[in-house]
Amino acid sequence: MSTGNMNLTLKVWRQKNNKTAGALVDYKVTDISPDMSFLEMFDVLNEQLINKGEEPVVFDHDCREGICGMCSMFINGRPHGPKDLVTTCQLHMRSFKDGDTIVVEPWRAAAFPVVKDLAVDRSAFDRVIAAGGFISVNTGNAQDANSLPIPKMQADAAFEAAACIGCGACVATCKNASAMLFVSAKISQLALLPQGQPERYRRVQSMVAQMDSEGFGNCTNTGACEAECPKGISLENIARMNRDFASAKFISEETV
Amino acid sequence: MSGFGNAFSSSIGKKFIMGITGLFLILFLIVHCGINALIFLDDDGLKFNIGAHFMATNWIIRAGEYVLFIGLLVHIFQALRLTLQNQKARPVKYAVNDGKANSKWYSRSMGLLGTLLLIFLVVHLKDFWVVSRFTGIPTVDVNGHENLYGVMKVKFQDPVRVGVYILAMISLCYHLLHGFASAFQTMGWNHSKYNGIIKNVGVWYSIIISLLFAAMPIAVYAGLIK
């Protein structure tokens, strides 16, 4: 691995499992290249730990190109670190200075229990999706795309909502550990398209109910989620979800 | 429950209640501030006392007073419930959390600002509402109306009280700087053509209402109105 000239002090959250208490542990890493990604810097740290016969730090990662949403790290008080619109794997060491101390913690939320060290269990998101984040269609040939005209603005808004990668940064940064940005993006991507209409009001009720039962907090519109979301998901989606929820509860006759 | 299911016990339903009661309190403050601003006419409180007399005797206003108290209590109760639930949603706090990087401090301090408002409300209701409704206003003005204006002039000779009122109005300003636009977002009233207007009206509303309210004790204490 390319060597560089950065020497850093890391304070990394180490926790054996969900039953034991954890603590921040100090590590030094040396000769870090400014061109490394933050995760590659962690690879260097882990090699160092393995060579010394110590347990490497467990952290989630998969694609390392900003699309899978796995790389959850709360870096110096911000999810995915100091840069806007990037995931941890897209964060480079040039965003830090030689000699910096960097504090790395896991996402903290009752709904995201720590599995080990920096890895948390985000299956609460999966259960919210399973509660209604889909459309029911018969299998077979897809119909001709032009048979469902969709205004460009509508299609763009749906596409922007669909950019959510389920990383959980919104929950991690929210002072209330609220999942409203994630859930509203997953509701909006379908509510904005014709294919999503038949189940629109059932969907919003079941997904919100599941979100609540997972123990996420209540949104207070601080806007921290939107500011920290690596995909720039907009607060507009939350307003749309609230509108749909009101329609579902007070106007639609379908109860869930 | 018939058809409405868990509409108001869900996270969004609870927020609807916050939003509706908050907007209702915002409307109330316009009326309250408008009538109080009559003291700036500097007519020895005659117009103000007429306004106060109307507010104290008109049956619609008196019925509205119950709605106001219920609205306020619901707002406070719901705020407490939400704040406690939200704390439970993050049992282990971050060692380092850079909140200022992504949100305004007052948007993160609505519970604190609200609590300051609540303490102020107790002082304020004791100062004026209890006097006008229960213990009685001691004097009448030349029109024969109860002289609430006179009560106010005496109360605002106390610099500590004036200080408390000014601090409370600073809290109100910040509570509303977040709350006004937040209530619209909560209700789902978010629309690219109106968002700018809502934001601007919210900022002006918060500043004008709190400045006008704060100017009242200051003007009386400084002897700017007789």
Ligand code: HEM
């Ligand atoms: C005249 C007084 C008050 C007015 C005009 C007012 C107005 C508002 C408004 C408009 C909101 C935003 C609602 C939303 O986001 O949907 C709000 C939220 C809130 N208020 Fe008040 N409020 C007042 C008094 C209080 C008091 C006395 C307390 C506490 C004891 C309080 C605590 C809160 C809290 C905790 C929130 C939640 C923050 C949020 O959801 O964004 N408020 N208020």
Ligand code: SF4
């Ligand atoms: S809304 Fe943004 S921050 Fe939240 S899970 Fe989706 S991509 Fe991540």
Ligand code: FES
């Ligand atoms: S590892 Fe996939 S988004 Fe970072």
